[in-house]
Amino acid sequence: MNFKSIYKQFYQKLIIATSLFIITLSFLFYGYTKATIYEGIKESLFNDAKIIYQISVNNEQTEDNFNIITNSGIIVDIVTIDDLTEVKYKDYRQDDKYYIEILYPFDVKNHKFIKIIKNVDYAISMLNKIFNNVILLSIGGLIMVVLYAFTVSKTLLRPIIQITDKLSNMNENYLTKIDKNGLPIEFHPLANSINKLTNRIQTFVMFKKELFVGAAHELKTPLAVMKLKNEVTLMKQREPEKYQETLKLNIQQINDMNKMISSILDIGRQEGAQFEKAEELDLVQYMKRKANDFRMLSAEKKITITYYASVNNFYTSIQPTLFNQILQNFMQNAIKFTPIDKSIAIVLDRINDRAVLTITDEGIGIDESMDLFAPFKRFGEESGAGLGLFLAKNAADALGANITLKNRTDGKKGTVAKIELLNNPHLKNLTKLKTDSRVLF
Template identity: 40%
Template sequence: MFSKSIRRNFLLQIIIASILLIFVFSSFLYFYIEKSVYDEKRNELLTYAKNISANRSVTELGSDTTDTYLKISVEVIKLKKYPTNNGLDIYETTKQKHTYLTLIYPFDIGEFSFLKITKDITPTKHLLRKILRYILIINVVGFGLVIIYAVALSKMLTKPIKSLSNKLSNMNEHLIRPVRVEELPEEFEPLGETLNHLILRIQNFVKYQKELFIGTAHEMKTPLAVIKLKNQVTLIKKRSDEEYIEAIETTNKAVDDMNFIVSNILNIGRQEGAQLEKPVEIDIIKFLRDKTNDFKLIAENEGKSIEMDFKPDGFMAMLQVGLLNQIVQNFIQNALKFTPVDKKVYIRSSQDDFGLLIEVIDEGCGIDESEDLFAPFKRQGNKSGVGLGLFLAKSAADALGAKINIKNRTDGTSGAIATLQINSKLSCIITSKR
């Protein structure tokens, strides 16, 4: 069974693969050398046999010729059966620790006479054995070098993973730091960016959850204090029916305020559930156009108007529609809330380096840019509300991997610009049909 360690598995696989490669390469090398040497010896005997056969005489061969020096012996033999390989036959024999290569070559076909040429190839055999030993020694050294190289390579390749693992294992809510993507190999950059996105979401979650709990307690405390104070005043002395009714109405209003706060907090839970919904493919431009048309009638009833300018003509994306709706709806509602009568709200989209840029621009009083408007229970201006809308929008944007921001207009007109940037890595552009 394989170990769970990536490095051990990689180390084992690279060692096995390298050993097999060395073994196969060495085997091919040795067999090639052996075949080349034997082919040379066979050609040597064949050439010698052709020369003798051409001269048609073997009587002049003496002990003082080069044949003895070359350790070659020649004799004429007669065979009853003609060899099948064009009259040729070559074989190897061993006698008294000596190895001989013998060639049977036709000499006089009519009389079934053949030349039997034998050469002592013992030195060649010794040479091949020596070559084999050297190859084995080289293989052993090569195996050692492969193991050293595999260990170093596996350590180098798993170093980024180990670094990321150590960084993540030592993290807690107080020591969360982004991963430095520029220090990672190119192959690990997407993983580093994903981790940084996750870390950012965790940081925002921890930060805003603390503020949410504190803000919830503070917001609930106020209506409860009003109820208690009103009841205490009512119980001091006997009151008229009208005064009791007034006290009850005050209590009911405080209860309604608490119910409104609880409903908004429940929306946070619903949104977290929406983050787990299966993404679907939608045309964001069409979605924006439909959503804007829905709010046009509301704007007209309030004496305001909405203008839209969407580019490109289509922009497909895989995302959770509920989260996108949470952001866009909050932007438009806030823009209409803070825009005075007879003023306009502009909704437009365009492409930028990040992806699709969506802007909702109002002609209201602007914002205080020094405050974190995305924190829970943060209110701007004197308009009604709990202050959880932008908090929910921010959470939805983080879940989508999008960027969200609010800033004041810089074109000389009072108002604010709420922007949403959707990452183009999860999207594609649809060109208009003409």
């Protein structure tokens, strides 16, 4: 496989394009100069022929007047040509000398013409000098073009080489941002994108390491409790109730570990879901079905779930598994932390071409100083592995969505979870929205 150098391609194309331009310009200049000189000579011959004709017509022809014309190095004669009716020019070479000839009508009825022949060796010599100078200038220009092409190529490609060298030396243990100060402004968007990607990689690597360490710690603790409890129980003979108590504790710890292992497995499945084919769906109707599902989950706590949409339809092309992972984690937390007989509001808004989904509960609220999207971060007394919001954040990053979790600011207690689908390559508005009036489902 042949690998082409962008540096080589750039300077080769620059040399070829500029060389063709110089050569074309040189030939155009030479052709224009030659045409100008020849036009001047022809105009001079035409004026001479016109003077001869006027002298002959006015009967003022004298030897002195005639010599004014002939002494300028031209040959004048009267010739008869049957098939000619207008002025005619001809240039030719004879005995290594160059001439231009004009035939000027003198007596059209008798087919007589004034024939003037002028030697133009001096003009040809001047054109040859001009041509040689143009060739020398073209060669000099081509040499400068080659040097210019190499210099410009290196100058323009230096930012690319700088970015390439920076990226080639990076790994998960050495991630640094690209300094934009030394880059042309045209490369700033690229540097910003790379720096954002670097930040995401750093966050991902940090979370992964934290996930593995946290998983080991979270699994080690219940195992240690089970081991200690079993050892204490077996130290002496006990009543059956004590053994049952120990077994129940073991089962509870095993269930908690199963939940955690299931969450870790979900992280692995989520990475595969990132390659899921996007599906076209109506977000309004999709959320209507989901709201009904969540109402069944919240029925036990008598929690009222309302769903509002600011539009009748909003068609999108999106990966439903990733979107559902975010939605499910937010709704499960809302139901889990919302007290009995309280309510949860789901609102779908359209902002320009973006879809914004807001879930507002009446729960205990959160500690906004905590990074709840980090693995194994928990708030409140409810049980859980602490990986739900971590999964939601990973799904949002893969989906190109922005998710936030804030306390309510309307004076009531509770949490506001927001999903904003923006800059999403899978998101597109496929139909005109019928109305902006809010619809309750």
